[in-house]
Amino acid sequence: MNLPAGLLRLTRPLTLAVVSDHADPPFPRSRRLRIPIPASLGLLPFRTIDLVLLADLLLAWSLFSTGLSDLLEGQRRLVASSSGGPADWFPEAFLWFAAAASSFPLLLRNWWPLAAWRLATASMLLSVPIVQTLISTPYSVAAIITYPLVVYSVAARCERETTLGVWVLSALAGGVLNPSHAPDLLWSPEILGGAALLGAAAILGYNVRARRLAAGRLAEEERRSERALAGQAALEERARIARELHDVVAHHMSVIAIQAEAVPLQASGEPGRLEEGLREIRALSLSAMTEMRRVLGVLRDGDGRTDTAPQPGLGRLEELVGTARSAGLTVTLKLVGDLTGLPTAVSLSAYRIAQESLSNAMRHAPGSTVSMRIARSGAELHINVANDAGHRSPADPGHGGHAGHGLIGMRERASMLGGKLWAGPVGTGFAVTAILPIVEDV
Missing domain, CATH: 3.30.565.10 (Histidine kinase-like ATPase, C-terminal domain)
Structure with a gap:
């Protein structure tokens, strides 16, 4: 059964957020964000240190260790509490999983932003019972930091529709993470605050992407303009050379042709006058060849040098x-x-x-x-x-x-x-x- 076109347009952003894998390639880092590795450490598989990736790595490890410590402390409090029975305790591996779910998606956001968001969403949904039980809130500090960063990466690298779908699904996931507010799910302060925070991250990422794309288009237009100007300059130079060649050839060849026809008639069999006329024709030919060499010298010079001979003028x-x-x-x-x-x-x-x-x-x-x-x-x-x-x-x-x-x-x-x-x-x-x-x- 075919869905109405209006419903398809409404659900398209959600579909793209779930199934699309298209994202822009990472934007080149500024040189200030890349530190070259000394030659003495040339055995390393990379030549520079990306400060953004290094910051993501350090932040992910810090959030993981902090989150794991909080979960372990919550487990100890639960065990020491008289109200907590063995049924409420969790294996330590579950605590490691919950801590990793709130931090490790940071390591993927630079290469696969959509995969990082999906992993963050799915893993945090699975870890809700653990976090809710041990910390008494579905929102750990690590999740509050990691999730907006992942949404920002999606908005900075993906199309607008995909970003919209990611934001909507993230807001809905926030409602699932807080089941205690089910009756007034959409209006609870936690849900509205989370949606606003994720919306701000999405808008910021979208603006960054728009600015970078505009800068890329401007740079491409400048390159095209430079190529067009270079082509126009080449055409103008060809036209100038063609005019020079035409002037030289048309004038000198016309004079030579007329002289070659007139000299035998003027000589009337006198060798002296014939020889003088031929010398004049030779002088005109040499003059024409000199000017042609000067004009064509620009084309023959592989080093880009131009002929310095003076141009003819009214003198x-x-x-x-x-x-x-x-x-x-x-x-x-x-x-x-x-x-x-x-x-x-x-x-x-x-x-x-x-x-x-x-x-x-x-x-x-x-x-x-x-x-x-x-x-x-x-x-x-x-x-x-x-x-x-x-x-x-x-x-x-x-x-x-x-x-x-x-x-x-x-x-x-x-x-x-x-x-x-x-x-x-x-x-x-x-x-x-x-x-x-x-x-x-x-």
């Missing part, structure tokens, strides 16, 4: 313009304001934007006229590069048909500094305009 702008002119472009350069002392990131981004703009002009508008203006205005750097159609045929869509990584990279560089970039057709040509805030390197 190499004349060299960049000279390379573009040698590739057939007619470039006019105008610099406005003091462009010295710019932050490295701003100078590098401005250089790469100018480089990419010239490379696009070489690829999509060969032989075009390019006007480049770079001006410093207050806390901003303004860049404007515009070219005409050059020798491009009308069927060639020019820049508008090739919005590849070059334009994306320029926009990313501007956005990285908090700036803006516009790029698009202007008349028959193409123009790039960027505004970069002049901010110090972070």
Whole structure:
């Protein structure tokens, strides 16, 4: 017969308390609660002394010896009393069992808290007649100390439902331990006081468990956040390296390709001019290889060292313009304001934007006229590069048909500094305009 769902929910905590064996693993001890053993005692099977376990051991032994002494003294008083006949006496082994029942569950609570609670409950129920007869109360001092500690361990290591079931069954067991108050079992001061004491131990253990779990989740979230930040940094670094490689390869390879095509035509069979053109192509190739080594050096360095070669900046702008002119472009350069002392990131981004703009002009508008203006205005750097159609045929869509990584990279560089970039057709040509805030390197 199936039980109603409501009754199942009510009885579930009690069922878990009786049959469940799930408990969280012990929380790591603080280093202050662990004493290392000297190397001279290395033959011992353990390397440290757990002060909590040591305290449980000493407390269990103290409660056992004290409880046994009290029971033996009660037995002697009973024997000496005229009202106590032989039928009321207990074998000494029973006294040892009753003393152990009130103390030894402490030794199990760190490894098996639920088993420790069940053992404490069952053994104390069995020892009620002995304790009640010899001490005149079902609650020995050892039980008053041991039982709340065991309930605390359950609450600190088990789920909330299990803890609730343990508390309810413990309160009911307290009523069984005090049969003299059977008519008003639930309202006797002893029962209510015991339930309150066990409830306080359960609440304390539950709060400790909740705090430890929250700390564990926070630590896990911090680790995930660190991994996410590390992954994001890796992606940003890859994107930066990809932009650098694109700028180097796109610019230098475009110039080399144009030079290789133009040099034979310009030489017109003259060995001297042909040799000079080839030397220039070789110099451009070496320059491209040098920059590629600098960028890829970060990836090849297994020791985490970075290349200390200076990054290109606006100080190499004349060299960049000279390379573009040698590739057939007619470039006019105008610099406005003091462009010295710019932050490295701003100078590098401005250089790469100018480089990419010239490379696009070489690829999509060969032989075009390019006007480049770079001006410093207050806390901003303004860049404007515009070219005409050059020798491009009308069927060639020019820049508008090739919005590849070059334009994306320029926009990313501007956005990285908090700036803006516009790029698009202007008349028959193409123009790039960027505004970069002049901010110090972070």
